[in-house]
Amino acid sequence: MRGFFGPEGTFTHQALLTLGDEPAIPLPTVKRALDAVRSGEVEASLVPIENSIEGGVSATLDYLALPDDPLQIVQEVVIPVSFDLCVRRGTKLGQVRRVVSHPHAIAQVRGWLDEHLPDAVVVERGSTAGAAELVADPASGFDAAVCAPVAGKMYGLVSAAHHISDNDRAATRFVLVSRPGRSPLRTGHDKTSLVAYMRQDHPGALLEILQQFAVRGVNLCRIESRPTKTTLGEYCFSIDAEGHVSEARMAEALMGLRRICKDVVFLGSYPRADRKSPKVPYGGKDSDYHEAQAWVRSIEPLGDDDPNPSSHEN
Numbered sequence: 001m002r003g004f005f006g007p008e009g010t011f012t013h014q015a016l017l018t019l020g021d022e023p024a025i026p027l028p029t030v031k032r033a034l035d036a037v038r039s040g041e042v043e044a045s046l047v048p049i050e051n052s053i054e055g056g057v058s059a060t061l062d063y064l065a066l067p068d069d070p071l072q073i074v075q076e077v078v079i080p081v082s083f084d085l086c087v088r089r090g091t092k093l094g095q096v097r098r099v100v101s102h103p104h105a106i107a108q109v110r111g112w113l114d115e116h117l118p119d120a121v122v123v124e125r126g127s128t129a130g131a132a133e134l135v136a137d138p139a140s141g142f143d144a145a146v147c148a149p150v151a152g153k154m155y156g157l158v159s160a161a162h163h164i165s166d167n168d169r170a171a172t173r174f175v176l177v178s179r180p181g182r183s184p185l186r187t188g189h190d191k192t193s194l195v196a197y198m199r200q201d202h203p204g205a206l207l208e209i210l211q212q213f214a215v216r217g218v219n220l221c222r223i224e225s226r227p228t229k230t231t232l233g234e235y236c237f238s239i240d241a242e243g244h245v246s247e248a249r250m251a252e253a254l255m256g257l258r259r260i261c262k263d264v265v266f267l268g269s270y271p272r273a274d275r276k277s278p279k280v281p282y283g284g285k286d287s288d289y290h291e292a293q294a295w296v297r298s299i300e301p302l303g304d305d306d307p308n309p310s311s312h313e314n
């Protein structure tokens with residue numbers, strides 16, 4: 001059985017429905033949804049990871065990549081997100097004093113709220129659908145939820161205002177996460193996610209990480225720094241790169257990272273939702289790497305007359 005960041009009616013739920021109509025368990029927080037995968041309660045969970053306006057979803061980035069217990073992304077889904085202001089039947093826009101929603105949703109309608117409800121108190125809660133469920137109860141003290149119109153309907157609310165997003169092209173990316181195992185097969189339009197921990201802070205440390213990808217012609221689709229949660233000012237880098245770990249240039253980039261970083265947490269290679277194929281640079285095909293490797297071996301057959309090659313290292 002699958003889990004998802006719920007309750008029913010979240011954008012995560014809508015994203016899940018695009019994967020089929022298998023029964024799935026709503027879990028109230030991202031942490032719960034990921035813990036349920038770790039404990040084996042569910043075989044995989046769908047969680048939000050990135051929004052085109054607000055950026056990365058910190059709870060997902062952090063709980064997914066626990067260094068001692070990382071999970072693996074096996075699929076991604078991207079859906080457009082658009083919000084309504086949902087109220088109990090009979091409530092007029094002018095009567096709305098207290099609004100509730102998920103922090104990412106609030107951030108995406110900030111301009112509309114400032115213009116239309118400048119005096120309203122805006123309160124953050126765990127999810128957009130959870131906010132709609134709250135507003136349905138008149139004793140909750142909330143008059144309106146910022147949520148998907150389907151969530152409003154699901155909890156018996158009506159829309160006091162439609163399409164209140166400040167940016168009408170907003171989209172959120174969700175990932176289906178399972179316990180570590182074999183990556184889904186390479187499709188030719190894949191993404192690889194990982195977290196890189198620098199060996200020590202020094203000038204050019206980030207540049208060295210980026211160079212591992214750049215020299216092999218691997219394009220990055222997302223990079224952000226996250227606190228390591230050990231010392232103030234210490235960060236790791238959460239990265240999505242174009243390509244699959246079974247491709248030679250990606251494997252070489254990962255090996256390069258592994259050599260220069262304190263730790264690299266692999267979070268999976270999986271098909272891109274937009275099916276965009278990467279541009280392979282000159283000399284970047286698997287056959288180019290294999291030919292070059294065969295050439296080096298033909299010059300100096302590996303290890304043949306040197307029983308202990310590492311003894312030359314200093």
Ligand SMILES: O=C(O)C(=O)C[C@]1(C(=O)O)C=C[C@@H](O)C=C1
Nearest residue numbers: 010011012048102104127128172
């Ligand atoms: O609360 C929801 O409906 C969610 O699925 C979470 C979430 C998010 O974390 O970004 C997903 C999409 C929207 O951008 C707002 C909230």
